[in-house]
Amino acid sequence: MLSKLCPHSRTETVASLSPEFFISRGIRGLIIDLDNTLVAWGKYKITREMRAWVQTMLASGLKICILSNAVEHRVRFFGELLDIPWISRATKPRKNSFKRAMEILQTIPEETAVIGDQLFTDIFGGNRMALYTIWTAPISPQELISTKAMRYLERLVQKSFRNKEIFE
Numbered sequence: 001m002l003s004k005l006c007p008h009s010r011t012e013t014v015a016s017l018s019p020e021f022f023i024s025r026g027i028r029g030l031i032i033d034l035d036n037t038l039v040a041w042g043k044y045k046i047t048r049e050m051r052a053w054v055q056t057m058l059a060s061g062l063k064i065c066i067l068s069n070a071v072e073h074r075v076r077f078f079g080e081l082l083d084i085p086w087i088s089r090a091t092k093p094r095k096n097s098f099k100r101a102m103e104i105l106q107t108i109p110e111e112t113a114v115i116g117d118q119l120f121t122d123i124f125g126g127n128r129m130a131l132y133t134i135w136t137a138p139i140s141p142q143e144l145i146s147t148k149a150m151r152y153l154e155r156l157v158q159k160s161f162r163n164k165e166i167f168e
């Protein structure tokens, strides 16, 4: 269980991930979480920096699909704004939603990365499917009360990662 919670990589912000980071690892498709990964939780705004990041990825030939547990109108708003496919009410970490995203991306697990801010949904779900998982720091301190409770558990789990290279 613990190993399934450990991401392959970690970043302070998604914007710092270059196309080369993915291409050099043989990754062609990105499954990206919405709230506090791509945009601030609950806000109907995306920063210029993140919008440019999406454009750079697409221009480099990478495909992107938003995978979010949030309600449809919210996920649709950003999918249409960025002109990328999206899946709402995804019930991460269940496997089905990740399979659906890979169908849309037309990738196999070895070619697919998951980017998200939550260990128990994004990272655990991605690792279960043998995808390349990237854990990002949340964009905003605002989030659901239930998510805040999970952060406490994340910190406990994170302690067990200390001996891993990415957390040094």
Ligand SMILES: [Mg+2]
Pocket (backbone or CB within 6 Å): 033, 034, 035, 036, 037, 116, 117, 118
């Ligand atoms: Mg999130």
